[in-house]
Amino acid sequence: MAAGPTVKKIMEIYKGKVRLVIKNYPYKYRDYSRGAAEASLAAREQGKYWEMHDLLIKRSPKLERASLLAYAKELGLDVQKFTASIDGQKFKAEIDRDLKLAESLDLYNTPTFYINGRQVIGERPFEYFRKIIDEELKK
């Protein structure tokens, strides 16, 4: 999600008013997409989700196993634990659940946002989100 900076800005400006829920949607035709999702969740387990997220976006498409392990090391994660997590697909069930949810919503594009149920497809400037969030907060 290259929309990361915008999302962070939203969370900063609307602190305490907006709750962020992130779901995984690895692209089915990308070899390393699923591995990247596993890596982000393995990093989350060690308290560095956003750090890994940002690195994955920045270094994409270098997302093969060796690169993921290097990123874990770069972020100061427990690499042994991280490796066991991605090799064992520790978060497979969570990712599968997210994929199922996306399909049930007839959702096929990433990133897609839902703001109190209002669908927004694709990266958008902050002002685009601000308008919708302000409208929803007024309700």
Place this chain on the structure above:
Amino acid sequence: MNGSIALMICMFLFAGTAFAGKLEPVGPVPVPSANPQTPEKIELGKKLFFDRRLSGDGTMSCSTCHDPAQGYSDGLAISLSYPTTRNWRNSPTLVNVGFQKFLFHDGRAHTLEEQALFPMMSAFEMNQNLDFAEEEIRSVPEYVESFRKVFGGEVTRERMAMAISAFQRTLVSVDSPLDRFLQGEKKALTAEARKGYDIFMGKGKCSECHDGVNLADDRFYALNVPENAEQEKDPRVAATRRFVAKVSHYEDYQNLAEDPGRFLVTRDRTDWKAFRTPTLREIAKTGPYMHNGIFETLEQVIDFFDQGGGKGNSVLKPLKLSAAEKKALVTFMIEALSGKEVPFRYPKLP
């Protein structure tokens, strides 16, 4: 349909040209005799328009970038694209597209039937192989039956394009205050919108290019719209630009650093960075504006024209509009060019 156009809201100052174009209310959409409208064909086209089978990976349909909820555009500066790629131009609205004589921002298609297959094949849009698309659609019994009823024959790419075109010809802005005003209802415009109308037709010189039913003259102008610096940072956008130039047989495609616009179609140097005059119908819903979505608001667009367009252009001159005149112009465009809200009925796909 993704191509791109410079949105020319207003005011061209051609040396020696002094008359303003005439605006006309929306009437019947022209229909080619080779593809008459029928309710069944329109319904089939609507289904295909929303069907992701028409994209290579099943993630994109025509409606992804031409969303009924966003004025048949997608609300983005640069249109949505096939996964892992980047588009390079703004998604033009399909409102009143049946009135257009040229399609895409650079006008490379002359009919909707010709246009419809381009985005399906485009590597950075729907990225579908048309032979495969025909077989995918042919594997759905309901579609096979519909094609037989509508066309008396089997599924072909040409018939898919014809059905989608028939649906697109139904996308019309109806009963706007401007239409009612032009038909004689003098109070159809608010006082502020009426002021804006006068500027549109007069000092703003908007109607010199934005005239007729569609408020667009179907011509191409090089206004030197600023490049979108943010998108230029993305190497995938440059890849798309080179790709389009390459398949257009532009010899120096590897060194192409900007969007050449209509030039890729005509090879006429005067068409370098020229884009089609877009419709202004439903303009309040179809931002961001210009072929690269560089302007988010109508105020920014009007400022661009008021300042005489982009650096070095030979088409526009400064207009010297006052703040009140600009405000009235925006009011006219938002209020008078927005038609009656017609609830959209989404199709049930087979």
